Amino acid sequence: MAKVTSYGAAQTVTGSCHLVKINSVEILIDCGMFQGDTGGMSNYEPFAFDPAKIQYLILTHAHLDHIGRVAKLVKEGFDGEIIATQPTYDIAKIMLLDSAGILEEEYRTLKRKARRRGEEESVSEPLYTQEHVHQVFEKKWHTLEYFEHHKLRQHIRVSLGNAGHIMGSAFVILDYHEESEPKRIVFSGDIGSPHRLIIDSADTVDKADALFIESTYGDRDHKPLLESVHEFKKAVTETLERGGNVLIPSFALERTQEILWLLHEMFKAHTLPECRVFLDSPLAIKATELYNKYPLQLSDEVEWEAAIGSDPFSFKWLEMTSTRDESMEINRVRERAIIIAGSGMCTGGRIMHHLKNRLWNPKNAVIFVGYQVEGTLGRRIIDGAKFVRIYNEEIITKAQVYTINGFSAHADQSDLIDWIRPIKGLKTLCLVHGEEEKMELFAKAINEALKIDAHIMKRGIPVTL
Incomplete structure (x- = not known):
């Protein structure tokens, strides 16, 4: 049995974090930072799951809203394998070191101001430091070429396809068996528009039982x-x-x-x-x-x-x-x-x-x-x-x-529908990474175009596949 719970990018566009449980195997897809006025403090909240129990962390790409809390995950006990493309590995290193530097500088500034007020103890430690980032890259990493298969536990296999979003970006394909029946879960990550200036268009998926797809611009089409x-x-x-x-x-x-x-x-x-x-x-x-x-x-x-x-x-x-x-x-x-x-x-x-x-x-x-x-x-x-x-x-x-x-590095409504269209055998379609009102419009557009009902993921509420 498989179950997916979104702990970020659920009715919002930041903080991507999706926990997949296939039998006893726990796989985390992304661990991103929340952004915006209210999002910043959410980063300091404890994870709603035990980081030490996560066996695999798969990163779709190296934007901070998808990788920004990886160092916090390691800091709080994650000791599993990290899977990504080689460009994502390289980019993640500079992005996370930069993020840690900013967090440390903000901490020092707040500390100085609090000291002058006599409130030094009120300042929280930074979310993570550059030392925590170095620990991330001391973990076991497995970098994959596009559509290269990598076997996980219990006959679970992962592969990555080009998502056409940024260099090294990927969608995630998880293949496994349930009562001898082959099953497939796909996480889109962030899908790029097919009309891009400097990188190739996204690859496509031929079949899936369940698809979790981004909906950042699910309510509209971009200008040409x-x-x-x-x-x-x-x-x-x-x-x-x-x-x-x-x-x-x-x-x-x-x-x-x-x-x-x-x-x-x-x-x-x-x-x-x-x-x-x-x-x-x-x-x-x-x-x-x-x-x-x-x-x-x-x-x-x-x-x-x-x-x-x-x-x-x-x-x-x-x-x-x-x-x-x-x-x-x-x-x-x-x-x-x-x-x-x-x-x-x-x-x-x-x-x-x-x-x-x-x-x-x-x-x-x-x-x-x-x-x-x-x-x-x-x-x-x-x-x-x-x-x-x-x-x-x-x-x-x-x-x-x-x-x-x-x-925009994100596909628009028509692009996303065209990306879903060729997928055969789709039984479950869930929307993530979008503002709620945009998701509702996207769900309606999907139903009109493809006659598929889409479920809008809510934070912390699991979906059983």
Whole structure:
């Protein structure tokens, strides 16, 4: 008998964490961080299961909302095997070390402030430290190529397919037997749109008894990619030509590399107005180096560029600013600059001081190229907030704000339905990784298109298969 319980990404888009029990074998699919106003404190809550009893942890990809609590899991007793693709292993290492560094810095800051108030004991320890992250990579890891089979206990077999979301991303296939009958459970992870700039489209699944599928954009279809590319280039060009600066809050993984590829193409085509371009994110710089390490994971166009000896993510005007001093020097650039900085949802990182210094100027532009979770500063800006609070200062929003969702690394409603369509033998379909109202619309669309009833997973409530 198999049972699945979602302890995250259930009626929300963050904190992915799904516990699969097949007889006595306990398998965890992802262990992500909760994000947004209310999500942060959820990360500090005890796990609703015993980490020491988990025998396998399978990671779909290396975004923090899928791996951000792995170090906490290890800290609290997990000692099993971790399974992922090789790129996910490499990316997870830089992502988790960066996350731990941020957590430790926040802890030191809160500690200093509490000491001045005489309340030092009130400050909780960081969720995990860089030492805990190092312990994660001392565990037994098994890296898989796409569709390579790996046998677990009790005749359970796992394989990973390309999810087309970010480099190394995967959906998970669990094959097992129940009373001599073959059974298959599939977890989609995050499925990418088939129309992507720098990586190949997702693979498909031919059959499954149960499918747990993401629904981030289950309520809508994206703008066509070419339309979004045109909108992005137009926003960049118009802002630079009026002497403004372009701020791009960008996720270090995939989105930053997509933006660099577009700017690389514009530079080669002589359509990028003369400017200075800053990649102001140590994490994004490291991630870009990894993208260059795995050219076969990339689209044919980008792979070809790498094959002829050209760096697809660089060009003459690009400056990498790794240190804090280099980042602060960007403030001296008054006009005609493109600044790509994290975090992608404006919840921290270097984008914050760039917004503080430039959001008030109507000559400037902020281009959002990624999903903004409710409760984040990015979401408040795109929702039209007249003033936003940054570093305890009220900043007026006068810069031009662009929201370009065609770059989304997530498949839209039509893409997801098309991904489900060829799966034969589907008896159970469960929706995860989406806001509740979007899941309801997605469930209705699935029923209309495929005549399948979809179940919306609720946190902590198991589904028996």
